[in-house]
Amino acid sequence: MTDQAQTTPAEPTEELERSITGRLLFFYVLGDVLGSGIYALIGVMAFTVGGAFWLSFVVGVTIALLTGFAYAELITKYPQAAGAALYTHKAFKSRPLTFLVTFSLLAATIAAAGTLARVFGGTYFNEFVDGVPVALVAVVFIVVLSLINFRGITESVWANMIMTLVETTGLLIILVVGGTVFAQGDADFSTPFELNDGNPTLVVLSGVALAFFAMTGFENAANIAEEVKEPSKVFPKALLGGMALAGILYMVIAFIAAMVAPLADLTAGDGEEGSLLTVVQAGPLAIPELVFSAIALVAVTNTTLVSLVAQSRIMYGMAKQGIVPKVFAKTHPGRRTPWVAIIFTSALVCILLLVADVDRLATVTVLFLIVVYGMVCLAALKLRSSRVDHDHYRAPTALLVLGVVANLGILVYTMVDDPGSLVWCGGIVAIGVALYFVNNAFMKDAPPIDDADLVT
Amino acid sequence: MHVIIATDGSKQSLQAARYLKSFADPDTITSIGVLAVTSPLAAVPFASEGDTGRKDIEELSFRAAAEAATAQIAEVLADWGPKVTQQVRSGSPATEIVKAAKAKEAGLIVVASQSGRASAVLMGSVAHRVLNHATCPVLVVRPGAKVKKPAKR
Numbered sequence: 001m002t003d004q005a006q007t008t009p010a011e012p013t014e015e016l017e018r019s020i021t022g023r024l025l026f027f028y029v030l031g032d033v034l035g036s037g038i039y040a041l042i043g044v045m046a047f048t049v050g051g052a053f054w055l056s057f058v059v060g061v062t063i064a065l066l067t068g069f070a071y072a073e074l075i076t077k078y079p080q081a082a083g084a085a086l087y088t089h090k091a092f093k094s095r096p097l098t099f100l101v102t103f104s105l106l107a108a109t110i111a112a113a114g115t116l117a118r119v120f121g122g123t124y125f126n127e128f129v130d131g132v133p134v135a136l137v138a139v140v141f142i143v144v145l146s147l148i149n150f151r152g153i154t155e156s157v158w159a160n161m162i163m164t165l166v167e168t169t170g171l172l173i174i175l176v177v178g179g180t181v182f183a184q185g186d187a188d189f190s191t192p193f194e195l196n197d198g199n200p201t202l203v204v205l206s207g208v209a210l211a212f213f214a215m216t217g218f219e220n221a222a223n224i225a226e227e228v229k230e231p232s233k234v235f236p237k238a239l240l241g242g243m244a245l246a247g248i249l250y251m252v253i254a255f256i257a258a259m260v261a262p263l264a265d266l267t268a269g270d271g272e273e274g275s276l277l278t279v280v281q282a283g284p285l286a287i288p289e290l291v292f293s294a295i296a297l298v299a300v301t302n303t304t305l306v307s308l309v310a311q312s313r314i315m316y317g318m319a320k321q322g323i324v325p326k327v328f329a330k331t332h333p334g335r336r337t338p339w340v341a342i343i344f345t346s347a348l349v350c351i352l353l354l355v356a357d358v359d360r361l362a363t364v365t366v367l368f369l370i371v372v373y374g375m376v377c378l379a380a381l382k383l384r385s386s387r388v389d390h391d392h393y394r395a396p397t398a399l400l401v402l403g404v405v406a407n408l409g410i411l412v413y414t415m416v417d418d419p420g421s422l423v424w425c426g427g428i429v430a431i432g433v434a435l436y437f438v439n440n441a442f443m444k445d446a447p448p449i450d451d452a453d454l455v456t
Numbered sequence: 457m458h459v460i461i462a463t464d465g466s467k468q469s470l471q472a473a474r475y476l477k478s479f480a481d482p483d484t485i486t487s488i489g490v491l492a493v494t495s496p497l498a499a500v501p502f503a504s505e506g507d508t509g510r511k512d513i514e515e516l517s518f519r520a521a522a523e524a525a526t527a528q529i530a531e532v533l534a535d536w537g538p539k540v541t542q543q544v545r546s547g548s549p550a551t552e553i554v555k556a557a558k559a560k561e562a563g564l565i566v567v568a569s570q571s572g573r574a575s576a577v578l579m580g581s582v583a584h585r586v587l588n589h590a591t592c593p594v595l596v597v598r599p600g601a602k603v604k605k606p607a608k609r
Contacts, residue, residue, distance in 0.1 A: 020496075020546075081501070082516055089513050098513065153498045160497070224496045226519045227546045312499040322510040331503045334570055336464060338500050 020227045022234035024161065029221050029242030031164030035303030037214020038171065038250055039296045040119040042257055043274025044359050047267040049207035051191035054254035056204050060211025061247030063410060066403035067373040068218060068243045069395035070380040072236040075225050076392040077383070082317065083222035084372050084379075090386070091379035099323055101375050103432040105219075106314045107425070108368035110345060112216065113307040114353035115361040117141050120300045122358075123275045127293035138353050142308070145301070146346040149308050152335050163302040170295035171249055174276055177283035178256030184284065192258040202417075209366040209414045210359075214250055216369055217303060218243050219376075220310060236393040272358055308346065315341035325439045348431070356424065363421045364428070367414055374407035457563035459488045459538075462553045464582075465504030465525035468568035472597035473529045476566050482537030490529045490542045491556050492522035493549040501546075504528075519544060550585035557592055566595045 020028075045053040074087045085102040092098070121137030181187050195203045221239055228234055253276075257266060261282040266274035280292045316338040319329035328341045352361060380400050415422055461476065463469035473490075494502040501518035504525045526542040533540050545552040557565050569583035583596045 080514075080517055081496070082513055086513055149499055153495065226517070227494075227496045309497065309499050316500055317513075317516055320511045320516055321513055331500055333466075336500060336503050337498070342499065 020224055021229055022238050025221065025224070025228055025234060025238040026242050027161045027164045028224065029218050029239055030246055031160050031167060031302060032217035032220050032306055033215055033243060033246040034164065034167045034171065034249070035217070035299040035306075037211070037216070038253055039124075039167075039276055039299050040116060040358070041210050041213060041362060042254065042276055043266050043268070043278070044271035044362070045207050045210045045254070046258065046263060046274060047271030048196070048210065048359075049203055050196040051194035051258040051263050052204070053207050053211075054192065054251050054258065055195075056207030056211040057214070057247070057251045057254050059204065059208045061215055061243075061250060063208070063403070063406040064212060064215035064218070064373075065240065065243055065247065066399055066406055067377060068240050069399045070373075070377040070403055071219060071222065072239050072393050073380050073395040073400075074376065074383070075222050075239070076232045076235050077388055079225040079228070079231050081223050081226055083219060084376050085314075085317070087379040087383070088375050091382040097375075099432075099436065101372055102314060102318055102323065103429070104368040104371045106311055106318070106345075107428045107432070108216075108365050108372065109307045109311040109314065110348050111352060111361050111365040111368065111428075112213070113142065113304050113311065113349045114138075114356070115213070115358055115365060116300050116304040116307065117349065117353050118358050118361065120297060120304065123273055123277055124293040124296045124300070127277070127289050135354050139350050141301075141304070142346055142349050142353070145305050145308050146342055148305065149312060150332070150335060150337050150339055150342050152337050153305075153309055160302075163298065166295055167299040167302065170276070170292065170299060171253060173285075173287055173292060173295075174253050174256055174279055177260060177280060177285050177287075178252070180284055181256075181260050186284070187259045189259065191263055192255050194258075194263070205410075205413055206417055208410055209363055209418075211250070212366050212369070212410065213362045215243065215247065216365070217306065219372070220306060223310070223313070232391050232393055270359070308342075308349070311345040311349075312338050312341045315345055323439070324435045325442060360421065360424065363414065363418055364424050367411065367421055367425050368428075370407050370411045370414070374404055374411065377403035377407060457485055458560045459485050459564045459566060460491055460553065460557045460560065460562045461488060461529055461533075461566045462491050462493070462549070462568075462582075462586075463525045463529050464549070464568075465492065465502065465521065465528075466568065466570065467505055468570050468597070468599050469525070470529060470532065471599040472566050472568040472595075473532050475597050475599075476595065477533060477536055485538040487539040487541065488533055489556065489560055489562070490526040490533075490540060491553060492526045492544050493552040494518050494522050494544060494546045495548065496546050549582045550589065553582070553586050554589045554591075557590060562592055564593050564595060565590055566597065568597050568599065570598070 045056060049056050078086060078090065080086055084105055085098055088101040089098045117138035118134055120141050121134040125137050218239060225231060257276070257279045261279045265278050265282065268274050276296065277289060277292055280287050281289065315324065315328050318324045319326055319341065328344065329338065330340045331337060332339045377400050380395065381404070459476070461473050492502065502522040504521045522544045526544065530540045530542050543556065545556060553565060553567065565586060567583045567586055569581055587594050587596065
């Protein structure tokens with residue numbers, strides 16, 4: 001608070017209270033990234049790749065980091081909450097392309113929430129109440145979190161920091177388990193280097209999409225871009241630092257998991273029954289399973305809530321721009337939350353999680369996200385020619401080019417490897433296209449914005 | 457005396473400002489701070505009621521919406537006498553309102569409230585939380601409240 005605000009009534013000053021420091025941002029990124037994958041997908045990954053699934057993390061984390069560089073440049077260049085959609089719009093001025101990116105991001109967060117809800121209802125929840133169907137727990141979970149979203153999230157980033165500390169504690173437990181096993185000389189050093197049968201490169205690649213899922217969430221950092229102090233200085237370090245730390249943790253933990261737990265236990269039930277809890281159970285430390293499960297549930301809850309908020313926010317933004325029917329921009333008069341968007345997106349999450357399993361949902365999430373990430377890398381390159389009148393971070397051009405190539409590569413590989421996912425993605429896109437046309441039919445009076453209007 | 461007027465971009469906030477103007481003495485009030493709080497982690501960090509038209513993607517800024525909301529209130533109070541300043545903070549609305557009041561050593565906080573009893577208990581009302589934490593008098597204006605039953609809006 002400065003005294004600058006005390007000016008004449010004729011010239012009221014805007015006092016911008018930017019509250020988020022580099023450290024808070026770092027924890028925000030770390031929390032968003034950490035909660036999602038490692039607690040969720042370790043079993044499925046071990047099943048897909050074999051004991052050496054940490055190698056898939058190496059590849060997945062690297063590609064995500066490349067994308068992180070593009071985000072760091074664009075967020076500091078255009079510090080607005082709109083994120084990927086805004087960058088695409090600025091770079092290509094094409095309505096269909098902007099729609100594709102916006103909708104892909106929406107679909108990805110919906111599928112991600114479905115994945116996480118199923119993980120919530122799986123092994124960790126079973127530690128508390130056994131015998132409840134996964135789908136039932138998952139639906140109730142989504143309904144409860146949607147009510148919280150409707151009530152309004154006003155908590156500070158400090159609350160997020162506490163959640164992140166809980167998530168990190170869970171991972172530290174695994175590190176300690178690994179360290180103890182290693183010190184006692186009980187470590188199994190052959191499993192972490194075993195791959196499933198097949199061409200080694202392809203087997204490692206088959207786990208990359210899932211590893212990639214574990215890195216998602218960092219793009220939410222764009223949401224708080226407007227609130228960060230000295231964004232150009234702080235953002236690259238906090239964003240890339242948070243991602244790098246999360247990535248290294250993942251690799252180490254994946255290695256420990258294979259070193260400590262028998263592969264057969266990790267991959268039980270096609271991997272859906274294996275989790276970090278399996279590692280704790282196999283380890284020598286007497287950590288109550290309930291405590292560890294509670295930590296995992298907190299981690300998954302945090303990330304699911306972030307996804308639910310993100311999807312209602314994207315939907316609201318699309319409605320505001322007239323891309324989807326305006327009803328989705330309706331906010332509740334008291335709460336100021338977009339209740340129509342919340343109901344619609346949560347319903348989609350519930351439908352998805354009822355009909356698909358964790359592996360499928362995660363793959364669908366990743367396919368949509370790769371489209372977004374690839375476009376962001378491309379947009380960063382394209383926008384090199386447009387200048388802004390403030391300092392911003394400039395990522396090494398080679399890394400951005402690599403980012404485009406790598407995202408494209410994973411996209412093509414995942415589509416070839418798992419063509420079934422395309423059907424799902426197609427179905428989801430169909431919903432978006434339907435919305436688009438319904439909107440156009442009802443909004444005859446308001447013609448779509450011409451490209452001419454977009455040129456600034 | 458410094459007065460803080462909090463706005464969430466609603467008509468009620470505007471009415472609260474008009475109400476203050478209708479009875480308070482502009483000579484006692486030295487300055488007025490109009491405050492809007494954005495919640496960056498929420499689905500809609502800030503929605504102003506005045507802001508209904510279609511938006512271009514580049515105009516879709518929650519901070520801009522908050523700034524528009526404070527400007528609207530500032531306009532109402534512009535010719536009244538006291539100095540008017542505008543401020544946008546980010547975080548939890550009630551906490552930030554109380555913090556702003558403390559920082560400026562405000563003598564009064566003006567907020568509008570539109571929640572009925574049930575929703576205030578279930579969901580928690582900003583006005584209620586401000587009342588519980590403020591270190592100065594609080595004026596809660598309830599323009600929407602009907603006599604017979606709690607207003608929905």
